[in-house]
Amino acid sequence: MASERPASGEDTLIARYFKPLATDAGAFGLDDDAAVLTPRSGEEIVVTTDAIVAGVHFLNDDPPDTVARKALRVNLSDLAAKGAEPAGFVMTLALQRADDVWLGAFARALGEDAASFGCPLLGGDTVSTPGPLSVSITAFGRLPVGTMVHRSGARPGDRVVVTGTIGDAVLGLDILKGGGVAEALAGDRASRDVLVARYRIPQPRNALAKAVRDFASAAMDVSDGLAGDLAKLCAASGVSALIDIPSIPTSAVSAKLLSQGETTIEALVAGGDDYEILCSVGEAHLDAFAAEAERTGVALTSIGTIIAGRHIPRFLDTQGAEVEFKRLSYSHF
Amino acid sequence: MASERPASGEDTLIARYFKPLATDAGAFGLDDDAAVLTPRSGEEIVVTTDAIVAGVHFLNDDPPDTVARKALRVNLSDLAAKGAEPAGFVMTLALQRADDVWLGAFARALGEDAASFGCPLLGGDTVSTPGPLSVSITAFGRLPVGTMVHRSGARPGDRVVVTGTIGDAVLGLDILKGGGVAEALAGDRASRDVLVARYRIPQPRNALAKAVRDFASAAMDVSDGLAGDLAKLCAASGVSALIDIPSIPTSAVSAKLLSQGETTIEALVAGGDDYEILCSVGEAHLDAFAAEAERTGVALTSIGTIIAGRHIPRFLDTQGAEVEFKRLSYSHF
Numbered sequence: 020m021a022s023e024r025p026a027s028g029e030d031t032l033i034a035r036y037f038k039p040l041a042t043d044a045g046a047f048g049l050d051d052d053a054a055v056l057t058p059r060s061g062e063e064i065v066v067t068t069d070a071i072v073a074g075v076h077f078l079n080d081d082p083p084d085t086v087a088r089k090a091l092r093v094n095l096s097d098l099a100a101k102g103a104e105p106a107g108f109v110m111t112l113a114l115q116r117a118d119d120v121w122l123g124a125f126a127r128a129l130g131e132d133a134a135s136f137g138c139p140l141l142g143g144d145t146v147s148t149p150g151p152l153s154v155s156i157t158a159f160g161r162l163p164v165g166t167m168v169h170r171s172g173a174r175p176g177d178r179v180v181v182t183g184t185i186g187d188a189v190l191g192l193d194i195l196k197g198g199g200v201a202e203a204l205a206g207d208r209a210s211r212d213v214l215v216a217r218y219r220i221p222q223p224r225n226a227l228a229k230a231v232r233d234f235a236s237a238a239m240d241v242s243d244g245l246a247g248d249l250a251k252l253c254a255a256s257g258v259s260a261l262i263d264i265p266s267i268p269t270s271a272v273s274a275k276l277l278s279q280g281e282t283t284i285e286a287l288v289a290g291g292d293d294y295e296i297l298c299s300v301g302e303a304h305l306d307a308f309a310a311e312a313e314r315t316g317v318a319l320t321s322i323g324t325i326i327a328g329r330h331i332p333r334f335l336d337t338q339g340a341e342v343e344f345k346r347l348s349y350s351h352f
Numbered sequence: 353m354a355s356e357r358p359a360s361g362e363d364t365l366i367a368r369y370f371k372p373l374a375t376d377a378g379a380f381g382l383d384d385d386a387a388v389l390t391p392r393s394g395e396e397i398v399v400t401t402d403a404i405v406a407g408v409h410f411l412n413d414d415p416p417d418t419v420a421r422k423a424l425r426v427n428l429s430d431l432a433a434k435g436a437e438p439a440g441f442v443m444t445l446a447l448q449r450a451d452d453v454w455l456g457a458f459a460r461a462l463g464e465d466a467a468s469f470g471c472p473l474l475g476g477d478t479v480s481t482p483g484p485l486s487v488s489i490t491a492f493g494r495l496p497v498g499t500m501v502h503r504s505g506a507r508p509g510d511r512v513v514v515t516g517t518i519g520d521a522v523l524g525l526d527i528l529k530g531g532g533v534a535e536a537l538a539g540d541r542a543s544r545d546v547l548v549a550r551y552r553i554p555q556p557r558n559a560l561a562k563a564v565r566d567f568a569s570a571a572m573d574v575s576d577g578l579a580g581d582l583a584k585l586c587a588a589s590g591v592s593a594l595i596d597i598p599s600i601p602t603s604a605v606s607a608k609l610l611s612q613g614e615t616t617i618e619a620l621v622a623g624g625d626d627y628e629i630l631c632s633v634g635e636a637h638l639d640a641f642a643a644e645a646e647r648t649g650v651a652l653t654s655i656g657t658i659i660a661g662r663h664i665p666r667f668l669d670t671q672g673a674e675v676e677f678k679r680l681s682y683s684h685f
Contacts, residue, residue: 050588051572057497065387068475068490074482100385117685149408
């Protein structure tokens, strides 16, 4: 009816599900075509963008709440690794159709994460696609001018440090795909759930952002696999590294699977989806960094040393012998 | 080989095609996980995000150079309508496979547009997808703090003004789909090319951004259709409008098709993909705005008046009779 206000499906969808998330003044309640980021004195804005696609970065039948959390958290993880405090995000959601149950659960979880990480929705675009569902997020962080932590600052003698545990997510993915890990843990639902949760819901280490900024010489998040990501950090810094395999932090269940031969160290360090922080820290800063990690409740493990050279990082076993990996990380192409 | 630097397909692709576009210092040559936007004193940053999906926003066989230009320009158009000067963009490119010929042409055109509009690539994410190709861009603009032009500032008595011509793009799409317009223009390739180009390559009005900021009381770009977008602007402003249909600017070929009954005014104003600026301008600013438009070579046409009320805008024919439209704009859902 021409006398009524027009409300397209897209507008209704945005108003119903996403307007409640637009709590920042700069989002203008999602009623405008753009948002505004107002810089604070002495700060600059860090920008990162990461997309997740159904069937590629998450599984087609993953629950909507975990899809939402993963989409935002993979970006929050980048902000943490760069030493930035979350400031907000914009999102492009590409959907085949608007399913109210799915969208309700998705938006609710996204709103919860946005609130708990202090990263409000600033704007977005909702488009139809004949293809798989995808969520592309651009996230913004704040930090004092010139303090972003780069990949390129690692220096020989720095320790190589990693948060949390490595390799759980790839085992979780194996379970979801019905692989060997699912079989090995057939009688242990609790362990399966732990690993699956690690794949579906990353735990970005934003609590440690300031410590990364204050103490790390170089940092990035582990998204494609520890081995490959460390190689990238070393390449950007013009250095190499020696990694002590037994020091690589693994969860209890991953360690058990390793000891039983149900997985390999290569699978864990080349698997990706960890969303932990990998960084280099000068010896002088190591204690202060560890203290801050303990204060914020984030596990921190020193796994090796940055050395001079251009060789890709060497991973050494208990005997000090190099273990060569066929594959370093996940790549899309 | 373990002794070589790892270079995943994704990294190679980014280095080959997109690194040359990362000309801004804040992009860090795409070698890092994030970019930095450094605010200038007294300015804030406008953020807008728009995605285009093959088969939805462009056709599967559209040339890669026009896909690139459209992806960036639909975002530049939002910046122009908000009164912001382009500052840079990040992009998520979702591809089924890495095709060198396609990517080369895409990146070349994207680089040309980034340079000519002063909007450098700051970062991005390249992901594989089993679905249609899509390009999601988040663009950044700068403007003095508090000067972003909103949808909500239109006041009764303001003139309704639009740039360029309306309706060409939807006719171009009809031609590409082999519709009635293609038949009507069967012997007139030049006209077909004009309309197709209007669909494939928007002409965002960034030259007019400062004038919009200085003179418009409300503004948005016309992306989903003039009728629907004007209704949104009026709704956000709490006003209505009277539009004089004969004043709506059309290209020579569109006007001819209209006069021949090969298309309708409803098709032109509800079709979308125009990427012109629609704004309201107080009577006192109209001459100055027109002068600035003339100086920058952008056509500007006054098509009606903002009035009090909550009714959707009324479109009046030469006799002053209201023409009611069944459809106001394109909607995804």
